[in-house]
Amino acid sequence: MLSHQNRPSLLRNTMETTSTPFLNLEEYSSVYSFFQELETDHGEASVSKRRMLDEFDVENKSMNEFLEFFDEKNAPTSQTEIPSFDFETRASEMADWDHVRVRKARTPSPAASHGGETAADDGGGQRRRLWVKERSKGWWRYHNSDECPDNEFRKAFRMSKATFNMICDELDSVVMKKNTMLRMAIPVRQRVAVCIYRLATGDPLRTVSSLFGLGISTCHKLVLEVCAAIRTVLMPKYLQWPNQERLQEIKTTFGSISGIPDVIGSIYTTHISIIAPKTNQEAYYNRKHTERNQKPSYSTTVQGLVDPRGLFTDICIGYPGSMSDEQIFEKSALSRRSTLGMLENSWVVGNSGYSLKDWILVPYTQQNLTWGQHVFNQKVNELQMIAKDAFMRLKGRWGCLQKRTEVKLQELPMVLGACCVLHNICETYNEEMDEDLRFDLYDDSMELKDGRGISVNALQARDSIAHSLLHFNFNRGT
Template structure:
């Protein structure tokens, strides 16, 4: 490779291939900045002074330096990252051992805070990698790699701590909170399934085709699913991520670890409340879906709706905080579960630390899941559950716990 010095004005043909390769590299997002001085040059001591040996790209980090400064107001930081500086610092501390890299002779490692910030900002805004790259002064490919690395660390380090199925003691507390809310006993979770838009995958494309969303938007849509169970405070206790968008809610449930947990007897004597897209089973409690409901059944459905609202609102806050969930992502299909799981974990951390989410962001969430649910072919799968639901409906009405809008 021809060495180029600051005073070299040689314009022979030997320099043209180098310039062409540089332009091509910039277009493809390659990071040629192997080792830079403060001026963005690769320096070498000796001779008559510093000499530039490689083409490099001098990237500004002014935007990130502003938000990384102690003088940055917390409100301004929260608007960019959907969390306050203390919550962000806590996440960085917990992930530090997993995401930190050592400096090498060729370059200084990207600091932990900047690594985590790239990931969270990308999830919070859904901005393109090119825009994220400009704001953080890093290469496009570097930003993409950082997002995946930090999301993987969140899954490995933070998910076991912040997204757990409740133990027996916690179940009792959750049950009491849901009963206070609705009057329905032994409810330990509110369940909902949402769809995340994706570009058409290269393989098995028909499985990811979302007919309901396609009919609604009048354009071809593809998606993957997130099935989530939340406690009475809207914190996720279980998620099942990544099944194709053509799969109805009851089939996603059947394939989930939650269903396996129930088959193993771990949900005996408790209920998880779901919408009409789920079947009525020994552990899944759903509204009455037949036409011409009685007053008792309608009043029961009103109380079930109060429980379901908890999970629907949680998903609205999830999508409001992490705008990447509302946009068709260019991420590879195999990377999506880890990224979507990281969003759920970060949601829980924000909820547990009382991080507010801007109402405008929540109101902007447009969810196809508010449409009429597709009732399973076999909606009633437990005679026990059918009788138990009738008993609960009767008790709610006659013990003044039921709603009064229909009465």
């Protein structure tokens, strides 16, 4: 029999290496409580427990087998006494509290009247009480039911039920978790919904927790897990560099829009506000945001190349906000593609934050433009607006990008990448965005201070295109 004096020595023994499978702290608590109650009980309860010991061959069984035997004897007689969702809620609370609060009592606690605990009959008249925090899942149950109209679902998740169902089916094998003896696993649809809702609204985790009936830290974990699954499963399908056939289609469409030949994409870079990092703050310091807000502001960047539909074909995420568009571009995969010769006979259209290169077209910036240069700038601006509108819809759909994010800097690229993939999915399936969600971009463009790296061939090519555009528009007008 274990007494109070024996507890320290038993815990010390668990640190030693032996052939006997010693108890962990939770197992020890259960066994100790059993014997302590056996020592203090009187009457039928004591006799019942001693009969349990008589039925079990202690010397020839392991402690794990004893615990299984003990749990079987104390199992509730009715499944309705401890609903499965209580185990789910309790597991999420474990993550919040970083430890399990389990107490056993014979008499009801005052907290029981406030819904703070769940009880189960142990078979001997005792009530085993597990302290949990009740949470309502009513909001999610309604939005996950047929009663919720599609327009209301779209308002919460920025997509239709059909698109949401497709995403769940795609991620099912990666996101799904198995049920355990302690709890029922959170369903895939609820896991994906937590992530998409958080990205769509940017609501605090406390709000997400109350809507979905899960712990705050559980919701944060689900957001990161689903974002990682989106990057692994959906990014290769919905955000990839076009093949040759697709590149030719893009060139034809851009050519019909602007009259500029061989354009494969319009490039733009936006800034995402972040909390001041603990190290290397000066690198993330955003001068424009600081001047507008009148307080120190910090940001990271998202560079994207879009096709005529506003779909991202290339993204570069995570460089500090103090870097210019040109500096970010030089470090991106798109620049490496040009070095490998993958962009020959092609143009990427950018704003004045980029320098003119053999494969990058930017507007004229000098004073007193000629008619040809003026027309060229108009056409370049039309193509730039396609990229800018795509980023407007990106930030409009995913409200988490509109405010200062609380995600850790090392995890932020994964979250931003997931937003870009979800943007492409919504654009691919023609998901309409409400006008009241439009988000005006500001403080993104950074003027290039010098013209280093401009080649003579690029200057001549741009002048030739400008001349052709002037005559093309003149002939079309006559």
